[in-house]
Amino acid sequence: MKINLFTTTFLVALSSVCAAQTKFQPQDTEFYSPKPPVVTLQAQIPSDAIILFDGKNLDQWESSKTAGQAAPWTIEHGTLTVKPSTGDIQTKEKFEDFQLHIEWKSPEKVKGEGQGRGNSGIFLQGRYELQVLDNNNNPTYVNGQAGSIYKQRPPLVEVHAGSDQWHQYDVIYKAPRFNKDGMLISKATVTVLHNGVLVQNNTQIEGTTEYIGLPKMEAHGAGPIILQDHGDLVHFRNIWIRPL
Template sequence: MRKYLSVIICLMAMGASAQENHKPEDTEYLTPVPNVVTPGKGTAAPSDAVVLFDGTDLKNWETKDGKPAAWAMADKAVTVSKGDIQTKQKFTNFQLHIEWRTPAEVKGESQQRGNSGIFLQDRYELQVLDNYNNKTYTNGQAGSIYKQSRPLVNACLPPGEWQIYDVIYTAPVFGKNGDLIVKARVTVLQNGVLVQNGTEIRGTTEYIGQPKVEAHGAAPIRLQDHGNPVSYRNIWIREL
């Protein structure tokens, strides 16, 4: 026992001696220097963001078949009309800010009330739904990764009020043969409240059946037409 204590004391002494021989700057790094980004004030986007929609036009959006997006615009917002729309630009890893509003006049219940969706990389749906005093299946309510992961909490505001999603998304990684190496992950804050925390996305969003794994590269952000007049505004994205 004394032998082991002597060894431990010797190692501790050596460690202390080694620390004494080091300087603070030995563990200080001067490069690379982080880029300077000016945060947006109020609802403005950060200086390095790509503004996808600022309320003036839909020049950055198109239909699934490449035609100009034609959703109705008013008061710097765009409202779901006929058919999905998606960004012309494709993305991989990103930070996304998007504001949405369900109709103030409540119609329907469960999935028929203020339903839309934000598809990350065109295939993984972050649900948009009016879940203010509106019950539905938990992995299909607002803040869920639809049919996969329920939100940690229900952070919905009343119908007719603008709500905010801030999304941090890391794309999946596939091998040369198309095999999935690393699953996609997503963190979501709804109205400043954490609802998805580094959640693994198991595969494509499917209404019926299990998620599917399909190899892909960069892809657009898609907004869903689910037959309800949900509105969007102030959409920007930062590529990571």
């Protein structure tokens, strides 16, 4: 068999690697520090999570219309409900990268169609909307349905729940990065599980959520979680977040 120079070089390199490998011991690639922090589950909530809403009060929230003004939405039987015409509410604390859990349910009396049916939204860093919308027999544009990054990315699949059942969103979000001059280094990305089903898989967010026109890329730092008042009596519960 004829062996060319490339093959000879490759075999020599391979034998060198194999010889070097034999010098390793198992403990050479075992690390014991730094140890990851210990997190336990307390009532299905990670022990290091910030509780944003546990059914008791809106101490973590304020009106989006006027900073410092109490959030005006309604709490009844442990459920937070949009109070139409009062405006959005937002977290007092601001976040960058995070894991977010939030549960939502359509109004008891669902009316209208398309975008006028059980509409709300969850704005990540106050800019990028994860759509909340009743999706039981409710055709609409796919990048505006439940589980979409509004007007940008439709969900991978459409996940339904019964009309009297709660939906769950579990969100892993990485904020965009900008340099000191405000130039974009990397765009935001988001992964979303809707009722345990993957609907956004490390999806790139192109910019701000715009009802008319294209997304805009604006340099910014940490931002709040905003819940949208779209005029429908959408319900929320069990909201927590883990800064990453």
